[in-house]
Amino acid sequence: MNVAINNNIAAKHKPVRLGELFAGTRINIPDDFSMITITGLASDSRKVKPGDLFFAVPGYAVDGVRFLGEATSLGANAVITQAADITVDNVPVLKCNDIRKTMSRVADRFFEFPSDKLKVIGITGTNGKTTVCFLLSHIMNANDQRWGKIGTIEYSTGKHTINALNTTPGSIDVQRYLAEMRDFNMAGCVMEASSHGLDQHRCDDVRFSGAVFTNLTQDHLDYHRDLDNYFKAKSILFEKLLNADGFAVLNIDDPYYDRLKRLSRGRILTFSAAANSEQSKMADVTIEDDGYKGNARRFKATYQGKIINGSMPLLGIFNLANAGAAVTAAIGAGCDFENAVTALKNAPRIPGRVERVDAGQPFEVIIDYAHTPDALKNLLLGIDTAGRKILLFGCGGDRDKTKRPIMGEIASMHADLLIVTSDNPRTEDPKKIINDILKGIPEKVNYTVSEKRDEAIGQALTLAREGDLVIIAGKGHEDYQVVGNTRHYFSDPEVVKKHLRKMGYEGS
Secondary structure: OOEOOOHHHOOOOOOEEHHHHOOOOOOOOOHHHHOOEEOEEEOOHHHOOOOEEEEOOEOOOOEHHHHHHHHHHOOOOEEEEOOOOOOOOOOOEEEOOOHHHHHHHHHHHHOOOHHHOOEEEEEEOOOOHHHHHHHHHHHHHHOOOOEEEEOOOEEEOOOOEEEOOOOOOOHHHHHHHHHHHHHOOOOEEEEEOOHHHHHOOOOOOOOEEEEEEOOOOOOOHHHHOOHHHHHHHHHHHHHHHEEEEEEEEEEOOOOOHHHHHHHOOOEEEEEEOOOOOOOHHHOOEEEEEEEEEOOEEEEEEEEOOEEEEEEEOOOOOOHHHHHHHHHHHHHHOOOOHHHHHHHHHHOOOOOOOOEEOOOOOOOEEEEEOOOOHHHHHHHHHHOOOOOOEEEEEOOOOOOOOOHHHHHHHHHHHHOOEEEEOOOOOEOOOHHHHHHHHHOOOOOOOOOEEOOOHHHHHHHHHHHOOOOOEEEEEOOOOOOEEEEOOEEEEOOHHHHHHHHHHHOOOOOO
């Protein structure tokens, strides 16, 4: 059962003297401060507990320095900031040059270097991270190894399963969850490493045993500015954080493969799901589609000349590449090839990833997280249907605006009916976001605009005929919609079920 994030569920840890925490760093701890006891770490002033060290991290909207008073009133024994000339009554104020780097190092030390006792495999890439994370952790657990996971949907430590707030949590929580896995005698952890997480030093002090690259296509350009910077953020995992004796799993079909191969530490393992290409023939693991039959995607997997017939209960031909990444990473972690492939037969349902909603209606409905041009294209091309493809999607506000018309063009090319609606508009005007999408849709293409997502979903379902496929894209597992600065409860699957009930479909 998922529970809310709560610092009280953290792994057990011993109090540490302030001087010990910063030993070996360039941060000067005066003698009269060095013996202060630190019992916890926090970067959110609202979560400070008596005895904590508070990190005043400058955010993109609000600087943590503004909350020093709140942190100390809640009992922080010391605070640290990269701002100059800050003083707080009766509480030591430490100064550093880069608070995110410092926070990562201190968290690793405070929780007693948990990744030294775990195999940690990081997964990065634009699309597929969450699916590979679920598949790989499932394979390892199916082969008598208890593995946790940290990713977009949940953080699972073996002891607790926690709803995720970020794909890659802050460095304090990263080390906290790894420590809980270690203390719960887990063998390893599969961890999604987002470009933001890597760039913001959230993973700096995790010693990765393996690193997986799925693909790289346009996303997050509002943050990274261009694809080259986006790639450089992803490459941190392979170039700096991967152990020298670890392994890198690379998608040999991706245009960035050669460049990443040159940068990667450790031994290189490759995978391919591009049947019959010259590049594919050079891959260590190949996955070849064998059709979708009996609610299972069937495939042939090849490794070192051995061919295994496999299957997995996942829609979408694009999931073959995700399966290839998971199987190859499992091999790198010491799992037998045949056992890894066999485990996929019972792979788990992944919330919001080509997720079926079945209430007995005569047409298919799927929910998917596709929110990038490449993901949307793969989704539309990767699922066959006897009837029409009815697509509903929008784009997030306060995010990369350049992808909006591109996604409009892709949608108009590969969907038979198109409904453009709101995603998470955040502080942008939903109408402006929709208009940006419409710029990519050719004049002769018929489309419908329905700004309110609930109404748009109802419209898409009423348009469906027997044999059609309705695709609700963009939000996937998210159970909220952000309008302005407020999160409102909103679940695509629940809204779909509500409208299907109104149409007379009560369940399969």
